[in-house]
Amino acid sequence: MSAQAERRTAPPAKKGAEPRGPRAPVGERLAAWRDQHFYSFFSSLGRLAARPWATLLTVLVLGFAIALPLLFWVVFDNARELSGGLREAREITLFLKPALDARHADAFAAELRRRDDVAAVLLRTPEQGLAEFRDLSGFGEALDALQSNPLPSVLVVTPRDSGASEDPPLVAAMQADTRVDLVQYDAAWRRKLGGILHFGERVVAVVAVLLALATLLVIGNTVRMDIQARAAEISVMQMIGASNGFVRRPFLYAGLWYGLLGAVFALLVVVVVEVALAEPVARLVESYANRFALHGLDPGVAAAVAAASALLGWCGAWIATARHLAAGRPA
């Protein structure tokens, strides 16, 4: 062995063992971890900003995908509230046989008023009915051509509230009564309305799940393309010792940003639609003399939507990076 070789090998271990020494104290490692997250957080945002059009396009697609179920939800939420007002209506409307004259109708009304389960009875004579119909329908002239009044007497019965959810026994009794032609009880169609609303809610839920999946895929695919564009950079990072977590992190943050920006845009769409519809809805409601007012998303729901969307973005990015990392590693 030459002198030069000896000189080279003489001062060896000094540096050799150093980098694999004991790990840094916890505080320092925590600070480093925080630094790495800060780095990923801002570098991912910077990268989105560096390609504004591509980012905007992705965010718009996501925004509309998220806005759709949100708008459905707003509509059904309002419909539910509207039906809540109708639920108050408990009147039973009795259409009496046309053969029954005014005197018998009066007697029938008096008989009903004596019942324990009846709170009030309103009698509307055929004449009142005809006048009302003439006013509302606009068939005035056609009605003039009628020789006689075809309308029956109508009794509007308000039952005493028993608190029970089923039909009051009064309804069955009236249906059996020979003097009654037809019993119209609102609860029956209210139940149908309830069914429709329930169906609508389910539709909203299913559409929301499907579009959440779409959101996941759109973000996953966007991140996948992002990864492909930066495959060389990723391989360099891996060669110089970057862990999977380090490689993955900026993409996870990018997914998070996509999800969050998409949700913000979706909420913006909802607000715009609300503003656009507020005036005609108000007029429509007014014409029905209803005290109903259109309401939008409350801030809690909006925040939940944004958080859920950001989470979906994170998950979509995770799937995309996991696939790339699994494929790109030597044994």
Added chain:
Amino acid sequence: MIRFDNVSKRYLTGLDALAEVSFEIEAGEMAFVTGHSGAGKSTLLKLVSLAERPTRGYVTVNQRELARVRRRGIPQHRRGIGMVFQDHRLLTDRSVFDNVALPLLIAGTSRTETAKRVRAALDKVGLLAREKASPLALSTGEQQRVGIARAIVAKPPLIIADEPTGNLDPQLSLEIMNLFAEFGAVGTTVLIASHDLLLLKRMHKRVLVLDHGRLVDDYRPVRAA
């Protein structure tokens, strides 16, 4: 520092890249691997950095048997190696400073310490003034020096380089090699693959010669007159 025990590597294509190679490089030693193209130089370096696993035999780096380093341990293993590539592989979307800082960022070094070490590394390769430049604005020789700064910034005990002067003219090549020799002189182990025999001759260092995957010569220089 590096020990190969009867190492063979056969790729899935059936190509025998290395056959029964054994050698040992001491800590602080500087050595070259040479041979014709396809002789197995790159494969040898890949086995050290765990970019590949040997088909047979054992590779030991820094007293660690690499067969026992699992997938999860690979990043940690690579942080102990400064790697220099022929095409330098700098990230063109960030500055020279950020490129050199990358290994420290990965290792989780604090920001003040990072700045200090990056400047020290850039100073060593003579590029302190260019820290804010984009790698694209540098000459090929300067780019390779940035690549070297990146390899040494984390003070790894081992530096490996695959044809680091492959794209450089003889004058620049010699400068780069002398830079590597300086690190060898301060105790860092350096292993360089190169087919530039003329250059190797001028360096007066140990040379491992590969031929079709076999180690055919292990030349140790006597002191130059």
